[in-house]
Amino acid sequence: MTSPGVTSPDTRPADVSGAAEDLLVEVRDLSVAFPADGDGDSAVRAVDGLSFTLAPGRALGIVGESGSGKSTVAAALLDLHRGTGAWVGGTVRVAGTDVRAADERALRRLRGGRAAMVFQDPLSSLDPYYAIGDQIAEVYRVHRPDVSRRAARARAVEVLERVGIADAPRRARSRPHEFSGGMRQRALLAMALACEPRLLIADEPTTALDVTVQAQILDLLHDLRAETGMGLLLVTHDLGVVAGSVDEVLVMRGGRAVEHGTVGEVLRTPREPYTKELLAAVPRVDAEPAVRRARASGGEDGVLLEAAGLRREFGGRRNRTTAVDEVSLTVREGEVLGLVGESGSGKTTLGRMLVRLLDPTAGTLRYRGHDIGALTDRKLRPLRSELQMVFQDPVSSLNPRRSIGESVADPLRAAGDRDDARVVRRACELLERVGLDPAWYHRYPHEFSGGQRQRVGIARALAPGPRLLVCDEPVSALDVTTQAQIMELLGELRRELGLALVFIAHDLAVVRAVSDRVAVMRGGRIVEEGPTGEVYGRPAHPYTKGLLAAVPVLDPDVSAGRRALRAAA
Known part of the structure; x- marks a missing residue:
């Protein structure tokens, strides 16, 4: 059976490591296509002739960029495409069940019983x-x-x-x-x-988690496998995650298998150029900060922003919570200050206070020598254009009912520009500056990838002509190549426009790549601060040392050694 507009998949030899009855998962020539429009005359192929197997008790990591088809494969193992209008071809056998031929009753027995799935966002599940x-x-x-x-x-x-x-x-x-x-x-x-279950399918289970919690979840998966003998299929865009978690790695691109081998072979001696590109794009905590080497020529002598004793409390007298507690820091002209810490450490609250999206409960905040911590909204208005923020989730910060061009143009109109032609022209220039086609001005956020939407968010933040940009987890949900592109873009903007950046992230490797100085937060306080190389190379605080020890590494042996140390602690 074929779908309109979809050719039959190429025939490739399956990767079979044992007899079919001994396999937990057997996938042969899997193809999945989704309708490209409502008339059914065309389709977009998400998976194209993929074959692999998984033996009981083994773990396979499927990695690739966004859109590579890896999550589509995971869903196909439980036939979650049934009834969606997707076309599925090939053979899928899981825990003895021919998934595509199974009736609804057999599928219910399989799903959650013999095979279970964990998704990226637990709130949606x-x-x-x-x-x-x-x-x-x-x-x-x-x-x-x-x-x-x-x-x-x-x-x-x-x-x-x-x-x-x-x-x-x-x-x-x-x-x-x-x-x-x-x-x-x-x-x-x-x-x-x-x-x-005999099989656990985990689709990006640690993407939104900070490094210490991520390490705990991965250690837990390892322990569960060891104790129960269950098989694991781990889907992720993070190559560091698979290093210490799986036996084999399958690299996907454009719906096809690019490379498949043991985790040691693929990560240490990759054969394919695409795999090498993915590995080269992974930020590392032991690498020289790329943005620091390309520091703006204007120097960093002038203090742009200075916070002293900043404090922010939430709630009433009986249930008051202190999110930021007596924080003092400076941001100099043209520099990048990295702000790291676990979820709940106060990073985002502090970032919002720095651009006055939140009022400090106590403390002082000075911008270019002027105290702005207690200014009313009316008096702050002239400074709003100079203090901008790029948010973690561009989907929630972009109006789905407005085109991306209009979202970028809105700050220009809010600043008082009533010349519509000039506003549109400037918005198109900003879209082009962040690597988007100005012809996309009238498209809507849902028509873009995560990385493209983040570029729209950056363009909108640039529209008022800021001097300070606070970036709150701007690359946390992106794959490594898109992540590298966004970081490179921020570096270019910093050099060309003389921007100062406060870069908030839970990924220490990303912060290492972009920052001149780093401040480490825990429980609302800064526990360590200094030049990036010093903090990463010679951390003084035990908490900083713990964070660095939890960062995933690409060497499977090192990863296994770190897991053993955590287990013994």
Whole structure:
């Protein structure tokens, strides 16, 4: 069977390491295509003739850039494309089930029973209205209908304890919003493990997590494999994540397999140019900061922004929380200050205060020598154009009902420019400056990739002509090559426009690549600050040392050694 506009896939020899009955996963000539428009006359092929196998107890990492087809493959293993209008060809066998030929009843037995899937965003997979424990118990009873509600709740507590949730009997009654990002991901793992699956499919399970929580989740996956013998299929764009987590790596590009081998072979001696490009784009904590080598020629003697004793509290008297506590720092003309720390350390709150999107509860904030910490909105208005922010998620910061060109033009109009032709011309110039085609002016955010949307966000921030740009996790959800492109763009803008940047990130390797100086935050305070090379090369604070030790590395042996040290600690 073929789909309109889709040719039959090429025939390639399957990568078979054993007899079919001994395999946990067997994929042969898998092709997946999605309709390109509503009339069904054309289709976009997301996966093209892919073949691979996975033996019981083994782990396979599927890596590649956004759009390479890796998540489409993961979904095909549980036939999640059924009923979506997608065309699927080839053979997929998982835990003894011919997935494409299975009826709905057989699929229900497979999904969550013999094979389970963990997605990138746990919030989209957890019901916000129900307690975590009840949701796990419900999944358990679907596959174990003879089990009582009481026994199912006990099982929920048991698996929550297994994935490292402290005080599991009490936390089982919590709802998803009461858990941190790392705890929600653990809860999702507990749900997946409730029925003791033979295969766990993890689709970008650590993308939005800081390095220490990421290391904990990856260590947990390793331990679960060792204890239960389950197989693991790990989908990620982060090559450092697969280094210490899988046995084999499959590199994808444009829906096809580019390279497939053991993790040591692929990461140490890649054969294909594309794999080499991916590895070269991975930021490393031991590399010389690229942006620091290309420092703006104007020098950094002048202090642009100075914070002293900044404090920010939330809530009332009885439930008051201090997010930022007595923070003092300076940002000089033309420099990049990196701000790192775990989730909840206060980085984003501090960044918002620096551009006065949040009012400080206490402390002083001086910009170009003037105290702006207590200025009213009316008095701040003339300075708003000079203090801009690029947000982590361009989807939530861009109006989906306005074209990208109009989103970039809005700040120009807000500044008082009423010449529509000039505004549109300037917006087109800014789109072109960040690497987007000005002809896309009238397109909408949903028509662009994550990296392209981030470029739109940067163009919009540049529109008012800022002198300070606070970038809050601007590359956290991007693949390594897109990440490198955005960092290169920021470096160019910094050199050409003389911008000062505050670069907020949980990825220490990214911060290393872009920063002149680094400030490390923990619990709302700065625990260490200094030139990038000194902080990374000779960290003084135990917390900084712990962060650096948790950063994924590309050497599987080093990664395994670090995991052993964490286990022994």
